[in-house]
Amino acid sequence: MDAAPAATETDVALCEDDLAEDDTADEDLTMEDLIEEVSIDGMCGVY
């Protein structure tokens, strides 16, 4: 099995920013706070 593709640094940074915001509204947790599908079509160098 091939290795999983790496997310770009930008993608990871964006997700970390969102996560920091999510921590302030922990009581109102939603599905979108937990999972996010990312299109790999726009990720250069992933595949």
Next chain:
Amino acid sequence: MTTTLDQAWTLSPSVALRPEPFGALAYHFGNRKLIFLRRHELVAVVRALGEHPDARSALVAAGVPQAHHHAYAMALAGLAARDVIRRRPDGGENL
């Protein structure tokens, strides 16, 4: 009615989880979907699903508060829709 939390699940064999600072990246080698798991608790739940008789017990074992179970159920249903996790047909433990 049987809900997502009452059913037995396991991580799809077609999925690789890679740890990230925010949680983990899930990549499906079949449908090529890439999904951020944005909580460490969710990652723990997904990894442990196959060791529990149902998703609810996996949530409890991972320390997910009851107030968040609905959101986690929705997230697990979303992961199931993308074949990141799969129903265990036997409904029993998959050790």
